[in-house]
Amino acid sequence: MPALPSAAEAAKILPQDPPTILNAYTTLVLAAENAAVEAHNNMRLVQSRVVGYLMLYPPSSESLRTVTMEVDSCNGLGHSDPLQAIYNLGAMYLSHLIILFKGARGRTPAPSDHSSRPSFDRLREDCLNNPQPSPRDHSSAKASALVRDNFRCMITGKVDWGAVRRGLTDRQPREVPAFTRCCHIFPESLGNISRGSTGSKEHETATVWTTLHRFGYKDICEELGAATTATNLHRLENILTLDPFVHQLFDMLHLWFEAVEGQPNVYNVALAPDSTHEELFLPKTVRFASHRPGLPLPNPRYLQIHAACCRIAHMSGAAEFLDSVYQEMEELRVLAEDGASADVLTVAIHRRLADPG
Structure with missing residues (x-):
């Protein structure tokens, strides 16, 4: 996982005013990272780097002020160990921002083609004539988003097979279908x-x-x-219609959207460092468009926060670290008596937030 930029390098990135920002980064965050390296403690290493990259590449100017203030407070009278306070701060951001967007999400009901003919007709009428700009549940959010997105994945353009079967849209010759998913930006x-x-x-x-x-x-x-x-989490500003594979990439922080300046609703499709658009058969740029007046597109600020968390997760090594911990969680049946499973237990506890159950 990449090390944090040095103090000299950070000085070129961080605002010069006030000078306390660079001082907090240098004396506390870099010191915490160095101590974690010396202790060979990957958890603490990730925690310190999450804090550092939040300072260097914050999602907003207000977030930079907040993180700087919290880093400064780690050296206050209430903390006997300032470095441990930095790790605790990183753990909080890891569990309540990074893990929030990664992993378990609200489960999409399995698609079905066995509804009765009258229910098909009601679905057709509801979707085509009365789509909801502010749906109240998962099913209505998916239905309204499908209308907005022309019954297709917003990234790959694959047509929703269930909509084709129900006669809600036509499938063009040689067009590849998919059972699309309703993807929430904020889970x-x-x-x-x-x-x-x-x-x-x-x-x-x-x-x-x-x-x-x-x-x-x-x-x-x-x-x-x-x-x-x-x-309110089902409002269309928080919803994307995605092919299942793209949905999984998005949920695992392996894909995010970066707004193209000066071009509304145009985004670069960003991928994890170890992936390419060519190997995944994904476009490098997409333009979101609403195919029904009154149905809003995904909110750029929601996508901005998700993108910031994705970038920080990969720069800090948190994404790779969490992937390895999640894998161990799947394989581990009993916690190790020597404490070697502590990282797994810690992440498992915080991962409960992403579990809709």
């Missing part, structure tokens, strides 16, 4: 807050919303309905 699990509840999932979900609020995204928290129910 459905962020609706895990029930009024008056104080369970662990509610606490972790509230921490995510609080972090986004402190990063300058109060409007997004309000739009997506934090602290109420999951219904």
